[in-house]
Amino acid sequence: MNIDRLTVRYGSFTAVDGVSLEVPKGSVTGLVGESGSGKSTVARAVAGLTPYRGTVTGVAPGRVQMVFQDPYSSLNPRMSIGDAIAEGTRVPRAQRVAEVGRLLELVALPATYAGKYPRELSGGMRQRVAVARALAARPELLIADEITSALDVSVQGAVLNLLRELRGELGLTMLFISHNLAVVRYVCDAVAVMHQGRLVESGPVEEVVGAPRHEYTRTLLDAVPRLARA
Ligand SMILES: Nc1ncnc2c1ncn2[C@@H]1O[C@H](COP(=O)(O)OP(=O)(O)O)[C@@H](O)[C@H]1O
Ligand SMILES: [Mg+2]
Known part of the structure; x- marks a missing residue:
């Protein structure tokens, strides 16, 4: 993308403001910056949820799935977990139960859930x-927007480990958004740093963390915290 x-x-x-960024297929790219720097706005534009100028290529808006910060408002309280997952699947009705079970096990939950x-x-x-x-729709790009912040x-840590595992198993292409550079370092190959709507620095995550060029x-x-940097 x-x-x-x-x-x-x-x-x-x-x-x-004029953000250019590449997320290579099969890679996890982090987008980091303080609250209000424009990270979620980038995500919404890529998902086709907000009008923008510029271009987004290499992924169809319909093949982008997002996971948001708040796990309490992102699921319909009246819908069972199975129905919520089944809604997004692309398999025939007869295979839905099996597919929902497979997806639950993929995220380390019992199929009985x-x-x-x-x-x-x-x-x-x-x-x-x-x-x-989100995975039920077999997205070409998964956007995780502050999914552990709440x-x-x-x-x-368990949710971050899950993403790392899924990435290995499924070869996911992911844009991973966080305000926390330690979290980004744990999950991502590359990182782009946003500040007041602009990209100020980007590169392999170890390079950016090890030798940041921008103030x-x-x-x-x-x-x-120091411990997380060790
Ligand atoms: N729908 C909106 N209308 C007006 N301003 C908005 C809207 N959404 C976000 N903003 C503003 O745009 C800026 C970037 O917001 P956002 O992309 O949510 O940042 P982040 O995700 O990095 O916290 C902020 O100043 C925010 O207040
Ligand atoms: Mg945000």
Whole structure:
């Protein structure tokens, strides 16, 4: 997927200003920056949910799936987990139960959870369901937008590990959005740093973290607890 000079305006305010970014097939690219820097706006543009100037190539808007921050509002409370996942699948009706079971197991949940409702699940489990639902559509690109930010620290690691495993198993192409550079480093091959709607730096994640070129990237690194950097 290739983004070229993406610009998004809300009225007279430019939220994303000429951002160019490549997410190579099978890679996980991180988009990092503080709150309000324009990360979610990039995601919405790529998914075709907001008008933009510039070009997005290499992926059809209909083949982009997103997982959002809040696991409590992203699932319909009246719909069973199985139905929520089945909605997105592309398999014939007769194969849906098996496909839902396969997807649940892919995100390390028992297939029997298909009959449960969101209120019966923890935040971490709901995020797993949201990932399963996104994968059900067999997306060409998965966008994960701050998917661990609302979770307990104790379960964040498990969800990040799940993404790493899925990436290995499925060869997922992913745009992984976070305000936390330590989290991005754990999951991504490459990272792009956004600041006030612009891309200030990008490259292989170890290079950017190891030798940040931009002052703002250094500020982000200083915000990461020392232990996580070791
Ligand atoms: N629908 C909208 N209308 C007006 N301004 C918006 C809208 N959505 C986001 N913004 C503004 O655009 C900027 C970037 O927002 P966003 O992309 O959500 O940033 P991030 O995801 O990095 O926190 C912020 O200043 C935000 O207030
Ligand atoms: Mg956001």
